[in-house]
Amino acid sequence: MKNAFEKLDDNEKIMLYTTLFILVVGILFLPFCFIFPSATLLFSLLWGWLLGGTISVAAFALLVHQINGLTAEDEKVRFRVMGFHFLRLGLYGIGLVLAAVLMYIGKPWINIFAVVVAYMPIRLFVYFFKRKAKV
Numbered sequence: 001m002k003n004a005f006e007k008l009d010d011n012e013k014i015m016l017y018t019t020l021f022i023l024v025v026g027i028l029f030l031p032f033c034f035i036f037p038s039a040t041l042l043f044s045l046l047w048g049w050l051l052g053g054t055i056s057v058a059a060f061a062l063l064v065h066q067i068n069g070l071t072a073e074d075e076k077v078r079f080r081v082m083g084f085h086f087l088r089l090g091l092y093g094i095g096l097v098l099a100a101v102l103m104y105i106g107k108p109w110i111n112i113f114a115v116v117v118a119y120m121p122i123r124l125f126v127y128f129f130k131r132k133a134k135v
Contacts, residue, residue, distance in 0.1 A: 010129065010130075014125050014126055014129050015061060017125055017129075018057055018125045021121055022049070022050070022054075025049065029042075029049070040108065041108075041111070043109070044111040044114070045111045045114045046114075047109055047110045048110045048114025048115045048118065049117070051098070051118070052116065052117065052118025053118040053121065055094075055115075056119045056120075056121065057122060059088040059122075060126075062084045062088050069084075095119075096112060096116070099115045
């Protein structure tokens with residue numbers, strides 16, 4: 001099992017660690033949703049965390065693919081990869097707009113603040129992983 005992790009490059013390790021962190025926090029938070037079932041805020045926080053975490057990992061994967069594609073010699077590939085920038089921004093926007101619209105219409109199934117907070121772990125993992133690699 002350890003050999004499988006050694007074959008991953010730095011970006012894949014960051015995505016794996018972030019995904020595991022998001023899932024572990026979600027799993028640790030899940031019992032509170034069942035202990036306090038009358039608090040609908042808890043479920044909306046959980047769904048917001050999972051939505052934001054999924055979007056942040058997907059956007060990071062697109063960013064890695066975009067960076068790898070920009071070094072390609074084929075002009076078509078480079079133009080397609082430049083479109084990934086707008087796709088990444090669109091993913092972030094969709095997550096926030098979805099949460100905001102649900103909150104506005106009175107169905108707070110996804111907490112907008114949990115979505116925003118869930119966008120951050122990937123950035124923290126990148127910061128600490130790259131900082132550790134430089135030392």
